[in-house]
Amino acid sequence: MxxxxxxxxxxxQQGTRRLGDGEFVVALSLDRNWFSxxxxxxxxxxxxxxxxLAREDGEIVAQFDPADVVVPEEYEPDQSILxxxxxxxxxxxxxxxxxxxxxxxxxxxxxxxRRLGISVEAAAALxxxxxxxxxxxxxxxxxxxxxx
Numbered sequence: 640m641x642x643x644x645x646x647x648x649x650x651x652q653q654g655t656r657r658l659g660d661g662e663f664v665v666a667l668s669l670d671r672n673w674f675s676x677x678x679x680x681x682x683x684x685x686x687x688x689x690x691x692l693a694r695e696d697g698e699i700v701a702q703f704d705p706a707d708v709v710v711p712e713e714y715e716p717d718q719s720i721l722x723x724x725x726x727x728x729x730x731x732x733x734x735x736x737x738x739x740x741x742x743x744x745x746x747x748x749x750x751x752x753r754r755l756g757i758s759v760e761a762a763a764a765l766x767x768x769x770x771x772x773x774x775x776x777x778x779x780x781x782x783x784x785x786x787x
Contacts, residue, residue, distance in 0.1 A: 643708055645673070645716040646686045650705035657698045673716055681721050689724075690776060729777040730763040737772045 649658055649666035658666075660683070667679040674682060683699060686692040693700045724732070727748075734744045744766065752762035760777075767774040 641716055642686060642689060642720045643691060643703065644710055644714060645682065645720060646691050646701070647703075647705040647708035648710055650701050651708070651710065656701045656705065657695075659698055663699050674721075678718075678721055685721060689729075726760045726777050727763050730760070730767055730774045733774050733777065734763075734767055734770065734772050737770070739770065739772070 645667070648671065649663045650656055652666055652670070653662065660680070663683060664676050664679040667674050667682065668676045673679075683692060687694065691702055693702055731741065731744060731748075735741050744763075748759060748762045748766050751757075751766060752759050755762065757765075764774060764778050
């Protein structure tokens, strides 16, 4: 997961699971030159939305063990990780990661959406459940968006 790798780097660099906002931003913008400072701040928001980071007592806290993340030697994140993924994209990513063919999944989900008259997110969640792929985080995010 490219987002997790990009987020892990500042923590790995400092050997910790907690960093100040400024330390995180400097690590990605000045030390690595991967993002502008504003983009690095945006990355914090995106990663927090995906459950990778949390804010506690004025610090950013990794919600995973950065030491377990392998950073390829020539790794450089793509700018696309700065946009938040839709619930459908999250479910699709989970299905592909579980070994399902992306085009097949999209076709099946679209057909199910049309046939049942439901949202694409609901159709994707049903598809995932039928194929024993856990997408509970994405479903919870969809419910939270709906309730807002």
